[in-house]
Amino acid sequence: MTAPLIELHDCAVHFGATLALAPLRLQLRRGECVVLVGANGSGKTTLLRLLHGQLASRLTQGERRAAPGARGGEVAQAMVYQRPFLLRLSVWRNLKLALWLARVPRAQRDARAREALQRVGLLAQRSQAARALSVGQQQRLALARAWAVRPQLLLLDEPTANLDPAATREVESLLHDFAAAGLTVVLSTHHLGQARRLAQRVLCLDAGRVVADLPAQRFFEGPLPDAAARFVQGELP
Amino acid sequence: MNFERLLTPMLAALWLAVLPAAASAQPPHIVMASTTSTEQSGLFAHLLPAFTQASGIEVRVVALGTGQALDMARRGDADLLFVHDPAAEQKFVAEGFGLARIPVMSNDFVLIGPKADPAGLRGNDIAAALAKLAATRQAFVSRGDNSGTHSAELRLWRAAGIADPAAAVAGYKACGCGMGPALNIASSANAYVLSDRGTWLAFKNRGELALLVEGDARLFNQYAVIVVNPARHAHVKVQQAQAFADWVVSPPGQARIAGFRVGGEPLFFANAPR
């Protein structure tokens, strides 16, 4: 039994006086594909940021532990935020800078950037201004940027929220491939259909609380705890 | 690499490199503290090139009020002085800041006022004119800046029996400014003002102003040159400064001063003692 990648032990998060996440316990295993579902404002983004280690200052209780990484420090992670921040530079430059920030050796950067852009189908647009791309293309660029640094854990916050069905299918297909290749993926969504397609494990959140944490099959067959059931019913006609 | 992004810092670096070089690659020069009225009369543009041609030394004039000029020389920021306040000059030399006071030239002060002369001051008795002015509510602009002209003005008020013109004269306005700005104010306010003849002759914004009182012996204005004492400030270029002092009282220098005219009129009377 390998050690979990990320472990949350009775962690609670407050933003000022507001409770964002009630104390929760979570273990993230290597190779899992976890989907967080819940209504807007239920705490999905907060949980993702907490897992990613960006909320150390907001942790009002509990402890977060991460598995060690290759060069000391934590295990390599990358997160695709809901509104990815792209610099006012070309697509290529954005990717190269991400590799620079991740301290990828200079000699490998060109090859990795090329590979990542090819994977998401943006190689032809590499000289264009990143901010001039369409929303779907920007999302794919953010995905390429995250994948290029070869993370062990990939977190995504509503990656297809602004995409049309065709673009959504492309992104889901990429995520499916990543997961199949052994990458640990955690993503949030409020589309149950997407959760069904991608998840091995589903966490349902409601008002900052984890109301269900089940293997995917078990989640979709039910029966579910009340709060989770209410959410699911609200989603399906 | 994007060249456009490099252009700005390259240009900036170029400027930074050039300026200090320009500052140090200078011909021999001395710094002379003088007064705004002397410079604005245009005398230096006429006088100094002749000296530079004769000696190869450039004279850099910093024009300030007399009080500021003397202060600057006390700090050692000037090599010599060219001012017109005998009392202050003598004090300066007595305190050991200057080598000697060398009279060079003179001109006179004149009382300027509105052409219509509502206070009826026209004439050539300055003390009587000022006494008459104090009795009216007419406006009078004073430089109020410790300059040679300001000191002279206060001296003349005392000659008219008024020790504190700011209190005694109803229309007294002290601007704390140079001769030109004071004339500007007088021009727009139709006020009376004491000016040196040189600045008045060169002044272009006269409006309704005209020359009203002149010729009184008390309106005499003496200019002198003082070399700053190297005993106080070792870096003073005493040889070059003395060269200028010697030249300006010598026949060619004095002739040059006497030859300076504005609108056909000579501005200064070269009166260095022989």
Added chain:
Amino acid sequence: MGSFGDAVGSALQLVAAADARLLGIVALSLAVSAAACAAAALIGIPGGALLAVLRFPGRRALLLLLHTLLALPSVVVGLTVYLLLSRAGPLGAWGILFTPTAMAVAQTLLVLPLVAALTRQLVADAMHGNAEQLRSMGATPLQLAALLLLHERAALATVLLSAFGRAVSEVGAVMIVGGNIDGVTRVMTTTIALETSKGDLPLALGLGLVLLGVVACINLAIAWLRGGARRRLAFAPTA
């Protein structure tokens, strides 16, 4: 109204005559202010960015000081630098009083708070919401500052332009530390002040128009350069 008409006529005459002395005065104005802006940029841009990105004790006090210095009158800067560079002062041995170098130093001190405060503000605004993402990608505070400066380079250009405007239009500092010496430290603004005090108002206004014209030409050149870069490299700074 006559004065304004005379001023325009004066300005056109000055430009047509292209008097060597006037050209020298214009060149000196530009050189001094450009050097001051360059020096202020070298210190103020990294300084302002770091002030936005780093947290350290006394940061609030430093910010308060910086914002207060924005109101520093140019004549006070001039006086302070004069007292420092005076022979009787601590740096008198440098001997740079009444030279263009002293003028550039004074103007640098004048515009440095402007560059630093504005840079800090625009980096702080850029950080809002975006700093976390860059940190998530592994950025150290220094890398964060550098990337946000790169990201906001268009706004930075405007900051430098306003610093240049502040420098080239000021008269208090250069008058005191330069001495307005004919042929050596006389710049456009001190010439305008001199002509005003000599009562030649149309000429003074005319010189003012010439100064504005020169700055307008510089701005045109910069806009053309940036437009060219945009077309060539498909950057889109405003996107």
